[in-house]
Amino acid sequence: MEMVRQRMIKPFKNEYRLRLLITILSLMGILSSCNPTEISGTGSRANILSNETGAYDGYAYVYADSPAMSTSESYTPAVVNIGKFSTGNPQFVTSNTSLTGNCTINFFFYGSYPVTLNDCVRSLTESTAITPTPRKSDRTFAFTPGTPEYYATNALYHINKVKNLFFEKLAFSYNQIHALPLTTPKSIPSYLKDSKLFWFKAVSNTDSRTFNSDFLTSYADCEVENAYFNAAGPTLCFGRLSAYPNFFFVQDPTIIYHEFGHALVSIMLNLRNGTGSQYHPLRSVMGTYGFDEASSMNEGIADYISFMVNGRTHLGEWALGRTTKQSRPMSESDSAHISGISETSEGRLSYPQFIHYDAYRPNTMVEDVHLTGQILTHYLVALTKTFKTECGLTSESDGGHSLATSYVMLLMAETLSEIGDLNAKGVDDFGVPFAADIYFNNLDYSSSFMWSSVVNQPNYRRFSQIFAKNIYKYITGRLCPSFDKNKSEKLLDDYGLLLFKTYNNNGNSTSNRAVTYTNAVSYIPTQALTAVSESNRRKSVLISKQLLELATKTETNSRPTYYLVDSPSQIQSVLTDLLFKGFPVPLSTRVAGTEYNNTNVKVSPGEIVGVIPNLLNNSNSTMAGVQVLATDWDHVDITDQTTGNFKPCVVDTVTTADQGGQTANTCTTTDTTYRRLVKNASTGLFPANAAAPVCMVQLDEGSTSRWVSQNEFRKKQGLSLLDKDCLGYSTSATSDTDFSFNPHECLVRFLPGANESFFSKIDAQKTFHESVIAEKDDQSFDSGSLLLLEVNKWIPPGTKFRCRLRARFSNCSDCYTDAANSNDDYLDSELNGSKPYKIINFDFDVND
């Protein structure tokens, strides 16, 4: 007895430690008594939890990761026993009484501001379900594995996981940024705590109903063969694949993180678009209907969100990998990569070389936004890894992952909120948007949506520049000075993303270079323009816009200047696809439509024609991210305000003064606002200076001919075309007049919403077709490469048109910066004109 006592006492020299041990042992005893029972023989966890004490209220068995992470390659989605992958211990899902989650974020702005939105997530079983499943009578969510309720529970568990992590990081970003002096210009607004735009929350007051619902709805089992995020819900939808009846996308948590990542992009883009009392009526988007870099970056960021949650540099091992071999690596160290790709400067997955890179099909050429997005994800993961080492974070218990990803998310939130700023102010004054009528982002309040989503939509150049500016300001300047400007530029260059010459950080307004932040907010001092160190630019090749041109037929090649698509079924299929992707276009159904399409690969009256300019890269390097705009721009001198008729400005050697061109008057300046060439209802006059439609028409006058407005042509050519017979004209029972009608696009026009095209890359000395399309058996183009031209059925055959399109590309040396202003970026208002662009003249005749 004595010996025993001694043995017991000796190891525990103080009573506290003894009590602690006893407490721990008792707790272990209690917990072990609560262990779930297993159904024998199936390998599945039961739906039974012993919860008499209430300790497991809101708990459930969940799968922590996808089946791919604990099975061999031979375990395929053909047969899935999902219960086998549930965690041994139940996990907390929600404290709510049904499958809903809450949003809580703790802002610190000279005091603590915790904000909670209850039931901000609702997890439903299937797309027809309306109410979230309530918890079971035992107050748990331990549903039978494989049932719809089980998947909805798992969806909520993983959504809560990524959501809570995001709020931690957004709070970190907000708190860090707003701890800086007021003199530092910042993008994430301090009124985020009031606006609640850290979530889909702008509907509580009747003044602004941006969303019907202030909650995100997740459907664990949608009847679609994909997964998607829809901001209009907002909803997350996880489908299935008919080839694998037991497979569901929701079985793979990385897919949940990825789709939720799209929701986060939408949130971060719109952080500045409301104040708590007022909201912009629109919401920013990132990406259009076809291939473009904005969409690819959206995908890349969504992939990074998965890495942020689980620290793993691979996405979709189960849902994409075991089904169609489409899982995606996120780091060069991933074994999925082909040889030659490595974490060295030379081996990085760089732009534009790897735009079409598919690790599993390296020899195929697929324009896919997910594949292109890998470049951004690899950069972001490399940056995270660098932060861990450069900023001394490796000693953290998690190796620095949490803090390093917080740094990246700070940069991301600052960058995206600037890109998506629709209020267009850019900075704030003592916690509110400043009062002065000055704008720093996206031109101005009413044109900001068009600027941020079309005219100046984010490409790799725009994103990299703003992101680098924020690294310089917040990481180098505050959080981690050892990650200096050179290191930042070198890493960007390793990825071919050092595509800019300055950081554009001097804070000048969108319409006047002399007006800066100081003019709007007096305590923000003048900001110096920071230049990139040119010695850091080794892999990022910049090319002059003059080397981009339309192809022409020569003796040695048979390159067409442009491709026309006028098959009625193909064009209708494109129109339908656009609609179901959320891109409606205003059709002129009375005077044009696919019923007139005749498949003669010519432009005929009444048709809707797909136009693909055959762009040629005349340089010796690859051009990438080529955007062609057919939107209205300031390229005319309005000669008569009663008709709006004009003379085209001489902007190149193609349209000359002899052909009716103008070199003086308003042609010497660019309009600082975006104004369409439509009649003012109060004055009955057209504006003296405006953005005009791109297409002009040739008017023959005896022995001479000149390019004129379509309005002038229809009057002078003796066409008895009334306004109502024009393209784009709408009337109602109330009025015969349409004041948003532009008579200068009466005969032909590029359809609003389908008047921008995108080309992933063009190899040196080749056309886009030769670079990307020619290899394909069916010689098919992505819908994003197509411009849709409406042709009025009343046009006389033989009429000649010239459309002045504008093109620029991401790795362009002279499309973004003004050499005359120390390589400062062109002002947003200068995107109204010709300077940043290469003019692409699309000439055609209308023929039957």
Added chain:
Amino acid sequence: MTKKYLSLFLVLLAIGGVLYWLRTDAPEVTPELKKAAPVVVPATINSPPTIDGKKVLGAEKVEIQDLVVSNTVSSDWEESLEQNLRAQGGLAVKDISIVKEDSFIWVEGGVALNVETVKITISNQKNQKTSFRMMVDAESGKILKNWDHPIIDSTNPDDKVRIKLDPRYYE
């Protein structure tokens, strides 16, 4: 004595360490930044101007007295909009739902229009739905802007509508 003081110092150090460990999660703010704390004005902004009770948006400075709204509100807009959407979607469209979300006067480029913002939900013949938002002319239903479109992640990158080149271009 020295040992006693040393012990006392170590105990105090340990208590300090525990207190530091238990500190609340305040953001890392440098002393220099803390000094900059200003008197913060609460986020209040003037309400937008209104015409006949309808808010006017789209321009920061709107001179209401000079503003002539170019259209009138008509009950026809919804029907015209649906016709346009059906024309674009063709036979693939089964049902269209138009839910009005807001009405206001939108000023852009000197033109003021009565507009509606709407949420559109369209189903195809397989009852698969898509939805997005639009701003439309409140008289004619003309589409002015659209946003909040779905981002669809397919497992097959080739599974999308592509435009085949007419063989006359390459044969």
